[in-house]
Amino acid sequence: MGETVNRRNRLEIIHDMLRVTNDLGGKILPTHLLYKSNLSHERMKGYLEELKEKKLITELQEKEKLFFAITDDGRRFLMQYKQLKEFTEAFGL
Amino acid sequence: MVAVVLHGPPWFFLLDAVLGFVGMAGAIVIVALSAKALKLTKDRKFIYFTIAFALIGLGLLIRSMTNVVVFLGLPWADQVMSAKISDYRGYFFFVGYGAFIVSTVVGYVLLAVSTMKIREPRITILLTALVLLLLGLSSSYFLSFYLVSTILLAFITYHVCRNCLERKSVTAGLVFAAFALQLFANVAFVLELYHQLFYYVANISLLAGYGVLLLALVRVLWGKR
Numbered sequence: 503m504g505e506t507v508n509r510r511n512r513l514e515i516i517h518d519m520l521r522v523t524n525d526l527g528g529k530i531l532p533t534h535l536l537y538k539s540n541l542s543h544e545r546m547k548g549y550l551e552e553l554k555e556k557k558l559i560t561e562l563q564e565k566e567k568l569f570f571a572i573t574d575d576g577r578r579f580l581m582q583y584k585q586l587k588e589f590t591e592a593f594g595l
Numbered sequence: 596m597v598a599v600v601l602h603g604p605p606w607f608f609l610l611d612a613v614l615g616f617v618g619m620a621g622a623i624v625i626v627a628l629s630a631k632a633l634k635l636t637k638d639r640k641f642i643y644f645t646i647a648f649a650l651i652g653l654g655l656l657i658r659s660m661t662n663v664v665v666f667l668g669l670p671w672a673d674q675v676m677s678a679k680i681s682d683y684r685g686y687f688f689f690v691g692y693g694a695f696i697v698s699t700v701v702g703y704v705l706l707a708v709s710t711m712k713i714r715e716p717r718i719t720i721l722l723t724a725l726v727l728l729l730l731g732l733s734s735s736y737f738l739s740f741y742l743v744s745t746i747l748l749a750f751i752t753y754h755v756c757r758n759c760l761e762r763k764s765v766t767a768g769l770v771f772a773a774f775a776l777q778l779f780a781n782v783a784f785v786l787e788l789y790h791q792l793f794y795y796v797a798n799i800s801l802l803a804g805y806g807v808l809l810l811a812l813v814r815v816l817w818g819k820r
Contacts, residue, residue: 513636586635588815589628592766594710594758595640 515541515549517583520558520576529562529571607798608666614798615659618805622652624812640709643719647705654698661691696740700726703747710754738785745781752778769811776804 510518522538523530530538536546550570553559558576562569589595625648633641665688701723708719726743733739752774759771783797 582631582635585628585815586632588766589632591758591762591764592770592811592815593644594755594762594767595644 513583515539516553516558517580519546519549519553520572520580523559523570523572524577524580529564529569531567531569535570605666608662611798612659612662612666614802614805615655615662617802617809619652619655619659621805621808621812622648622655624809624816626652628812628815639714640712643705643709647702647709650698650702650705654695654702657691657698658695661688661695664691693736696730696736697727700730700740700743700747703744703751707747707750710751738788741781741784745778745785748774748778748781766811766814769807769814773804773808773811776800776807780804 519535519539522535526534535550536543539546539549541549550559553570553576554561556575557573558579559570560573562571626645629641629645629648632638633645704723704726705719708722713719726747729743730736730739752771755767755771755774759767777800780797780800783793783800786793787797
């Protein structure tokens, strides 16, 4: 019997990264993000660059520690994603 | 010279126009949501879906405008049940309803293609060509339109029914109910040949279908499952 593998697409990975950041009060340590987003270090680096480029997250220095913080655009993306998911699920797309 | 024989009470043209505008409102919301999804995901499946509802909405707009123009130009009294128009209004009615039929049928083909997840553009072109040819060669284009729409809507309704059973969400259930009502309305439009009562049943079903679809969209916009 073959095992079903549910691969996340690019948008789902971005959503998951933003959601865990948001759920942890809007900021997260890179190591926690790596662990929670279930990605390899290399892949996470690529996604982080994209998120920063699109101004969905920003870097934050607090007590000599680097954090990633979700921006207002990031929160807007989360809302839009939720609406998109509801829309596609309602029509079975 | 085009001569069109209109049946039914004149006020029904105005009611039909209102019905069309209600349906168009739903189509506009779906186009907006689908275009947003397309922008966010760049997924090709949303291209067909967006164009499908844009065409369905355009068809409803053309039909409603035709109804308003025909209604305003009708010289008949409220109690007259049929009239023959052979002047510019006859052409207007013919062209208006022709455009509505073509726009709606192509919209339904694209919707069926989108819901059945057909990725091959040649199948879409083939289906569209066959349906348009069937309508063009038909001697009764209204009957052909309702029959073709019934078949396409049956496929779409089957898909949304399966989706509803899979998701078990209220919104998916409402989308299924909306398409089931539109399918029922199309069947009633075909049965109108046998009894005029079906014309009223069809219009009521269509209105209920549009209403339920709008309710589903309101839930999507408010973020309720």
